[in-house]
Amino acid sequence: MFAIVEESLDVGALIQAAQRPDCGAIATFVGTTRIDESEGAAVEYLEYEAYRPMADRKLEEIGAEIEGRWDVRRVSIVHRLGRVDPGEASVVIVVAAARRGPAFEASRYAIERIKEVVPIWKREVWSDGYVWVGSQVGTRDQVSGNR
């Protein structure tokens, strides 16, 4: 199951949906908003946007890549858009496999590929401005180009 959603993610429900009698392992990766601090300022929340439907299609392609490389029985990737507050989940990856090795490896692969190819962007909103992660474009003094 591959989805991009605007609402908060139900990690428990996604794991439950992956439980199968032919699987002995479910590996779960949850990406959450972390409060970074620097120069007396702190991250207040993250905000995500996506190019859809390309982003949806890229998630499905990652799922197909995984099924081609590992013996896994179910792959779910759900990414959230919009504002994600500290501690809340922005992405949940659940991989069910007969054995733990493929489940661990495939879930790691999924998050690394998301960060390479899926057209989703995050903006860190700090107490003193914002930054587009990866581009270093924004309104904080620390952003290159604003100095």
Next chain:
Amino acid sequence: MIKVLLFGAAADRAGTRETELPVEDVSTLAEVWPLLAERHPDLAPMRDTLAFAVNGEYARGNDGVSPGDEIAVLPPVSGG
């Protein structure tokens, strides 16, 4: 005309999320960039960091574009 969608830092720099370019004389993606940079000069410094999609799939400079296509300007992705 072609529709150009901008995302993330590129939309921020350009001050818009969508624009249209007259590209009757343009046949490749590479030929679109000068038109876009002329209209949105603040995008120019980002050129080397940007990727592009044509009709929803990653594309390179020598890939063709035609009237009616949708081009997306994609800064380095940062999902997860």
